[in-house]
Amino acid sequence: MSQVQWFRSENFQRMLWPLTALFCILLFNFFFTPGFFHIEIKDGRFFGSLVDIANRAAPVMLLAIGMTLVFATGGVDLSVGAVMAISGAIAATVIRPDYVKGVLEYGEVQSLFLVLAIPLFFSLLAGLWNGLLVAIIGIQPIIATLILMVAGRGIAQLITQGQIVVFIHEPFQYIGSGFLFGLPFPIILVLLTFTATYLLTRRTGLGLFIEAIGANSIASRFMGIRERMITLSVYIFSGFCAGLAGLIVCADIKAADANNAGLFLELDAIAAVIIGGTMWGGRFTIFGSVVGTLIIQSLTTTILTRGVAPEVTLVFKAFVIILVALIQSEKFRRLFSSRMPGKKLGAS
Amino acid sequence: MKLRLNQKNIPLLATIAVFLLIYLAGSLLYSNFFSLRVFVNLFIDNAFVGVIAIGMTFVIISGGIDLSVGSVVAFIGVLAAKMMHDYGVHPILAFSICLGLGAIFGMIMGSLIHFFELPPFLVTLVGMFLARGLAFLVSLNAIPIKHPSVDAIIDFGIPLGFRAWLPATAMIFIAVTLVGIYLQHYTRFGRNTYAIGSNEQSAILMGLPVGRTKILVYTFNGLLSALAGVVYSLYTSSGYPLACVGLELDVIAAVVIGGTLLSGGSGYVAGTLIGVLILGLIQTFITFQGTLSSWWTKIVIGVLLFVFILLQRYLSKAGAGK
Numbered sequence: 057m058s059q060v061q062w063f064r065s066e067n068f069q070r071m072l073w074p075l076t077a078l079f080c081i082l083l084f085n086f087f088f089t090p091g092f093f094h095i096e097i098k099d100g101r102f103f104g105s106l107v108d109i110a111n112r113a114a115p116v117m118l119l120a121i122g123m124t125l126v127f128a129t130g131g132v133d134l135s136v137g138a139v140m141a142i143s144g145a146i147a148a149t150v151i152r153p154d155y156v157k158g159v160l161e162y163g164e165v166q167s168l169f170l171v172l173a174i175p176l177f178f179s180l181l182a183g184l185w186n187g188l189l190v191a192i193i194g195i196q197p198i199i200a201t202l203i204l205m206v207a208g209r210g211i212a213q214l215i216t217q218g219q220i221v222v223f224i225h226e227p228f229q230y231i232g233s234g235f236l237f238g239l240p241f242p243i244i245l246v247l248l249t250f251t252a253t254y255l256l257t258r259r260t261g262l263g264l265f266i267e268a269i270g271a272n273s274i275a276s277r278f279m280g281i282r283e284r285m286i287t288l289s290v291y292i293f294s295g296f297c298a299g300l301a302g303l304i305v306c307a308d309i310k311a312a313d314a315n316n317a318g319l320f321l322e323l324d325a326i327a328a329v330i331i332g333g334t335m336w337g338g339r340f341t342i343f344g345s346v347v348g349t350l351i352i353q354s355l356t357t358t359i360l361t362r363g364v365a366p367e368v369t370l371v372f373k374a375f376v377i378i379l380v381a382l383i384q385s386e387k388f389r390r391l392f393s394s395r396m397p398g399k400k401l402g403a404s
Numbered sequence: 405m406k407l408r409l410n411q412k413n414i415p416l417l418a419t420i421a422v423f424l425l426i427y428l429a430g431s432l433l434y435s436n437f438f439s440l441r442v443f444v445n446l447f448i449d450n451a452f453v454g455v456i457a458i459g460m461t462f463v464i465i466s467g468g469i470d471l472s473v474g475s476v477v478a479f480i481g482v483l484a485a486k487m488m489h490d491y492g493v494h495p496i497l498a499f500s501i502c503l504g505l506g507a508i509f510g511m512i513m514g515s516l517i518h519f520f521e522l523p524p525f526l527v528t529l530v531g532m533f534l535a536r537g538l539a540f541l542v543s544l545n546a547i548p549i550k551h552p553s554v555d556a557i558i559d560f561g562i563p564l565g566f567r568a569w570l571p572a573t574a575m576i577f578i579a580v581t582l583v584g585i586y587l588q589h590y591t592r593f594g595r596n597t598y599a600i601g602s603n604e605q606s607a608i609l610m611g612l613p614v615g616r617t618k619i620l621v622y623t624f625n626g627l628l629s630a631l632a633g634v635v636y637s638l639y640t641s642s643g644y645p646l647a648c649v650g651l652e653l654d655v656i657a658a659v660v661i662g663g664t665l666l667s668g669g670s671g672y673v674a675g676t677l678i679g680v681l682i683l684g685l686i687q688t689f690i691t692f693q694g695t696l697s698s699w700w701t702k703i704v705i706g707v708l709l710f711v712f713i714l715l716q717r718y719l720s721k722a723g724a725g726k
Contacts, residue, residue, distance in 0.1 A: 132525070195713055198469065198525060199666050203713070206653055207706020213699035323529060336523055365544065367645075370537030378516070378530045385520040 073383055074332050074347045077376070081354050089361050101235045105357065107243075113353035114242035115140070115301035115318075119325035120332070120345040121246075121253055122297030125290045127329050130270040130337030131190055131197030133291065136325060138208025139182045139298035140318030143175040144306030145212040148221035150174050151228065155221050168227040176299045182208065183295020187288035205322070212314035222311040232308030242304045246346075249297065253342055263340070266290065270337035327373065328352055331380045351376070415663030416675045418715060422661075422708070423678050426685045434692045440568040446684040447570075451577040452477065452636040453651070454680040457658045458584040459628035461676045462594075464659055466621045467601040467668030468517065468524035472509075472531030473629045474651030478644065479539040480506055480633025485547035485643025488554070495554045503630045509535070510626015514619035532652070539645035546644040549637055558638055573635045580628065584673040587624075597621055601668025657705050658683050661712050682708070 085092040095104035119136045126133045150171050189200035234241040257263030268276040269283050277283045332344030359369045382388045431438035456473045463470045480502045487493040516527045561571040588594040596617040599607040662679025664671025690696045
């Protein structure tokens with residue numbers, strides 16, 4: 057077997073496992089959950105469990121897309137949950153600037169552009185901060201982003217003064233609960249982000265550069281890759297994705313909850329990326345991460361429809377993640393594959 | 405050689421300086437801040453954080469990380485409460501079972517990390533999910549702990565004078581710290597953790613028991629997390645499955661502020677003790693101030709983390725230059 061073919065099969069395997077897992081969950085539902093695959097069209101909009109799963113998974117998918125690139129450079133972004141909270145808090149404050157002072161009147165209605173642009177600008181800043189710490193100062197990614205994870209939620213609470221800022225803003229709410237072409241708008245946003253990211257990384261050399269940095273940052277610098285700039289932009293991109301996810305969640309519940317918005321979603325995003333087959337520092341697959349998110353969400357939905365307490369999903373998640381991680385572990389695979397050549401030798 | 409040693413001590417010295425500075429500022433600004441009672445309260449209120457932080461120091465020095473501790477505290481707390489409240493198990497037995505479970509939990513995580521070469525943060529992330537889910541499986545609600553011998557443990561304490569009082573939980577914290585210092589400086593296990601954290605490859609080549617030490621480190625941390633769970637349930641007299649969400653970050657922050665290098669290979673248990681006290685001091689300061697809201701705690705901890713990491717970075721760069 058030639059080296060090239062072996063690598064190709066390795067790649068194939070990496071994508072195969074997540075898809076198989078997703079298929080198994082869907083198959084289980086096909087037999088045991090009546091009406092799971094039923095999709096209804098009401099007023100030109102699609103309704104059904106499958107649409108619901110994709111819609112609910114949308115924020116985590118966005119986080120996972122950003123996290124995939126960060127992972128590929130050999131880093132991790134723990135701050136995405138906190139950035140979600142910040143972006144939601146800012147959006148709500150732009151809509152109702154005096155709410156925290158106890159003024160219930162809205163004042164003048166803010167344009168949608170401002171409501172979106174200001175939070176996203178600060179999300180980019182948050183990403184820039186992470187990127188500076190990692191790429192320029194050279195702090196380990198886990199720790200650099202831990203700072204914003206701890207302080208970021210505090211900042212979000214500072215913005216909303218610890219209150220839950222509720223609001224009504226029709227155009228903005230559309231982002232969380234609107235429909236376009238019959239699909240929930242969050243799904244459209246994910247599709248757009250996914251396509252843009254895919255084209256940027258796979259139709260240009262960027263994806264290869266990112267993988268090179270993750271594999272060996274010093275070597276890639278000697279190759280002439282502007283490794284610091286790329287690492288920096290990857291973190292900025294992750295911040296942007298987190299900000300977008302924060303806006304979706306905030307617009308969906310029509311409130312900014314600095315305490316709970318995006319809480320623990322960084323863990324879901326990391327889990328999705330790992331399940332999807334992206335290695336820490338090296339090869340990445342955005343499609344895999346999206347599939348990973350779908351696995352987690354459909355698992356959660358499946359458990360909920362079976363009437364098990366929602367909190368118990370954590371146990372299932374834990375087992376699924378460790379199983380997939382083990383399958384991807386070189387040593388674990390060798391445990392089984394090492395026996396096969398042994399047999400061959402015995403036969404010859 | 406002497407210079408290098410000094411340099412390793414700078415983060416520790418900076419930690420002590422920050423502690424004294426906050427303490428001094430508090431004492432000057434508020435009456436009663438400078439009292440034995442406030443000082444002892446630091447040990448009481450942060451006993452469970454401190455107990456885990458000691459274990460986490462070993463983990464981080466060995467070059468790993470453990471994100472599961474907060475969930476383990478909640479799981480152990482709610483399990484102990486359930487056993488005592490619903491099944492009438494004697495507290496001593498219940499607590500012993502819990503400690504055993506914690507150690508096994510840590511051992512499994514350590515084995516996964518060592519044998520399958522999985523990244524520690526991934527394995528312990530799974531541990532975090534698992535322990536939290538198990539806590540919910542045990543009970544979805546808070547369970548009170550009421551038992552004569554538990555009350556006896558809670559009421560047990562040494563009066564220190566000046567209206568201060570050292571309860572059992574604080575004593576456990578101090579005892580664990582002393583054990584930690586002993587393990588770190590006077591045993592092979594302690595030296596091995598430094599060696600692995602500095603350079604695992606060299607440690608293997610030197611013939612050190614890398615695998616055993618790694619698994620032991622996580623087992624030790626699992627045991628201490630369980631002990632912290634026991635301390636926490638004594639402190640709150642209940643078990644609650646949602647307790648200590650995000651505790652792992654406070655603990656890591658305490659260890660880093662205490663002068664332990666996150667890249668592994670350098671740090672002191674004594675520094676961690678002061679790191680924990682600094683976190684407690686910030687909380688006390690904000691309580692005394694009265695008008696500052698609780699979110700300032702998070703922001704201040706974040707800023708402190710940033711400053712200390714910058715300091716570490718600067719020092720390690722300066723060290724590498726020589």
